[in-house]
Amino acid sequence: MNRRLFLSTLAFAPALPAAGETILIKNAKILTVTKGRIDGSLLIRDGKIAEIGATVMAPAGAVTVDAAGGFLMPGIVDCHAHVGADAINEGTISVSSMVRIEDVLAPDDIQIYRGLAAGVTTSNVLHGSANTIGGQCSVVKMRWGKTATQMVFAGAKPGIKFALGENVKRAGGGTNFSATLRYPATRMGVEDVVREAFNDARAYQRQRDEYQTRLAKGERVLPPRRDFKLEPLVEVLEGKRLVHAHCYRSDEILMLLRAAEEFGFKIRTLQHGLEAYKVAKEIAKHGAGVSTFSDSWSYKLEAYDAIPYNAALCMKAGVLTSLNTDAPVTQQRHLLQDAAKTQRYGQLTDDEALSLVTINPAKQLMIEDRVGSLEVGKDADIVLTDKHPLSLYAKVQKVFVDGEVYFDREQDIRERSLRSARRKALSEKLKPAPPPAQKKGAR
């Protein structure tokens, strides 16, 4: 299918390498993130990184891209975004595990293009934080212009959103916008919702097992009703689904770790986890990751002890740490800048800072064999910047996803005037006809 299917019908003629071509990017400073810096060339073949080295011979038929001394880095992975979806919250109930972001992916959302233009090539599109157990999330590649199915990161482990604290208890706190007061209204109740849900999930799991056993014995037995609310929770219990839990305060973080341990599953990431630094030891011991903001704080009471050193402290404690945007809450175009801020707040090295938005979130999503660093064999998700990407003066020039150019700054700039001219012409054409004027002299 035409890759511009979902885009404007304007016919642009990009002078860019097409999908599937062999591409040699030369004259680049290559920041692999995991294997140091290599000044030289990078070869893309069949959408994968085929070779990296000081000198790489261009195979016959390869398209050469001159990086002009710019920097190559791995495509950015945002472990928490609300982009490219037609719905974010099923906020009516406290356990909404039956809903799936994948059902409502919207590849025509302009935020995908904007994120891509900032070097983000993979996003974990999460359900919102309106309820304790939210919906199923979807890891997508930012393949702007493709269909919803083509956006999905094939092979990424499924996930689910949990949320704790002020957002989920708000509806029970009396200041809600609905007429219904929703349980829970306290952090105690939040724990209860989690434990009740997994208690139900265990019972459902047993019911299914029992059915299989009795069926195997040849008994005449009704199959249990499929419960789309409990099925994903059973997957969590079985370690087949990753839990990404929105949380703020250290008490609730610890509560969730203990509740998960009680039911024998792991929390994969603590999302935001603004007070994670206070319980970093416990988090490391549980094996959860932390995906936090760079410097957001004080926007609500539970964010009053948020500190921009959170990422640095968690990293130091041995916690797998990443930075996320919660886009559109903060923007994907500032994610590199967020990484750079850890150099002021915590004095991280370049590789440490870059790992927060590349290999670490990739590990948190368990897709690090595919993305997150520039290594031979990985997907050719690559960002070209003119200056060092941790400098705020750098601009993203080109972005490759699976070896295909999905963003090109020069092309973007060229298209701006075309688009605005087309928009102007169309709004003229579609202007509603003015009411018929009275004829002069008419009586």
Next chain:
Amino acid sequence: MLPSGNIVLRNGLIEAVGESVPIPAEAFVVEGAGLQVYPGLIDALSTWGLPTGPVRPAAAPAPGPTPATPAVLEQRIQTLDDGGPEERPSNTSWVRAADLLDPRLPAIAAARNAGYTTAIGFPGTNVFAGQGSAYNIAGTRARQMVIEDGVGQMITLPVRGFGGGFPGSLMGIISYVRQIYADADHYKASQALYAKDPRGLPRPPYDRALDGVIASPRLLLPAGRLVEIDRMIRFGQELKQPLVLYGGAESFRGAALLAAVKVPILINLRWPEAERDADPFVKDPLRVLETRDLAPSGPAALAKAGVKFAFYSGGVERPADLRKAIKKAVDAGLSKEVALKALTLYPAQIFGLDNRVGSLEAGKIANLTVIDGDLFDDRAKVKFTIIDGVKYEPAPEATPESNR
């Protein structure tokens, strides 16, 4: 097309059509010289003759017991037992349009005046809105008007946000529909097992919400944007239901997708346009402008790609305006021949009614639309319609005010 011919109708059916069909001696002759006779026009997704608004309010999830709380507050508290799909909210799947049909409603005469003879009406605005029925839009008793009582289950997407109970969001609605279809499968299996030999088995509960779903021969899902066309095709396939989409504002982009899976689509004749009383300073995005510009070219694209489609009245308030709206599609490249089919034969085929309506063939129901010129010519007037063999002259329309 026959440039000149005779049609013989008897007992409400077409008896013969042809250039030189003999006119039976006992026939009452309607002179048609200079007139164009078309198969009766069909509105493929209609509310004509149906009460508008929700059929009945969605059942609110029952509040669970919270003994320690004062009674007033108790009503407002949603407990852990918080409803969800099993409560079957926003579901009137068992309701049939045929059972709601009211021949006195003014839209019926107005539609007839505009040349329509038949409507596929759908009730309500719930997620499971209910079952559509095909009926002729003339008569004094609903039971005489109905051609087929259950032609499909319509899903709508009333996104209500946080306040109105589950499901409140688009994805909530989708997962709710998914659960209902899974429940329906389970219900069928349980009933089958129980019917074989009830002894030793728990009795499956009576569930009319599932009965309504099971009784529906096809599923209608809404899809305007290309993204939605793609999404709903996949969802329909997942549910393993014969699928019809409705909406189609961006069918000019989605024709290839639809052709690939052979899914028909009903096209809303209310073409997307700028909001009335819009802020003149708000500049619509290019994406929206392009959709507005190209929406009427969708039918031509569908025809070219070989997708079956039909027109429906949708948000067009006055049936008299429908021909103008159809003409836009013709001006955007749709052949008159296909346009006519999208008003007659195609809707009949999509809903499995083509052995009864949709074309002028011997044996079919005598529904005719007679115009003093070309159907797609603005100046041509509907002279009369024949419905179930009865001739209806355009009558003065009741003004909406007088009917409130």
Next chain:
Amino acid sequence: MRRLITAAAFAVATIAHAENFALRGVTIHPISAAEMPNAVLVVTGDRIADFGPKAAIPKGHKVIEAKGLHIYPGMIDSASVLGLSEIGSVRETQDIAELGDFNPQLRTMVAVNPGSEHIPVSRANGITSSVVVPAGGFIGGQASIMHLDGWTWEEMTVSPSAAMQMRLPSQEATVTGRGLGTGRRPFAEVKRRYEEQMQQVRLFFEQARAYQARKANPVLGFKPELRLEAMIPVLEGKTPLMIVAAKERAIRDALAFAEREKVKLVLAGVREVDPFLEEIARKKIPVILPDLYQVPLEEDASIDEPLDLPAKLANAGIQFAFGSYNIERPRNLPFQAANAVGNGLSHDAAMKALTLGAAEIWGIADRLGSIDKGKFADFILTDGDPLEPKTQIRQMWILGKPVSLENRHTKLYEQYKKRL
């Protein structure tokens, strides 16, 4: 008299604590002149006494060796709510917006909480002064310029009344409610309301003018009216009207309104400014940039909007400064300036807009904004470019006094580092 308290009086209050000193071996970036490597900066009392490669260090001045480090003037946040807001979602901590449509008599300085955790947090990245701006109704009150150091708001105040904040009635039919999505009101209704409100605004200015005339020739029994009294400096063109206007129509209204009322204008928060660049430049109207951490204004906007706005203004010859608006933002001001540089603004212009340019807009360039003899000793010592996150701010002085860069965040950091 309402204006007994003068800026000079505040400055004097802190002098007693300052110690005379000189920094040696530093690269000085005066902003008003080219950078000077390996120079000396001399501070006597609360003022910069001398600076340059060969500046003499007077007797009794403590010498601080700072070889390889850089001196920049302290940065000025030209639109903040610093000290007026503590926690976004907690209503009780908000003192930004008063009830009522016309409140020119309000002054932010009296409500600036010197104990706010946001003040030291903002300082940590190099902000030494902040124009604290109210909001609410059409006239929100007077913006005060505050030093980010002082035991009391009196000690902090640099200028009690730098501008009169104003927001003209809106014609936006689309309203975005908090968490409730987007709603749209019929435009005819919006327009009617707008006309009524504009009428009220014009009427208020007429009342103020009438009061001004009455006051000039008072009759027996003349009673001062605080609300109208506060408008006199605006009508006299002494205090600028700071009109917040993002979209094209609002900017057009603001320009027309200032023209009609013959008042001095500062435009704040502009976004859709393209059609007015020439007019703004010609009329020499200063602009306070919007919070640059915002998504592009509309779907079709350039991916660089509004980060490319500062360069656009600079190219048009318009004077501008940076503002934080949001309580979370002040510490990000230098980073927003860096984003502007990444999007076409020169580094010099960015630094100037954070310092001297802002001081010029607010009429305090005689005291603040650059490293110049006789100016307040408000500056920072860094190990590099203060706009880049990699750089560390080493020390800050306000009115010649070393100011701690410790804050809630560094303290929690140190505290919990011990627990790792």
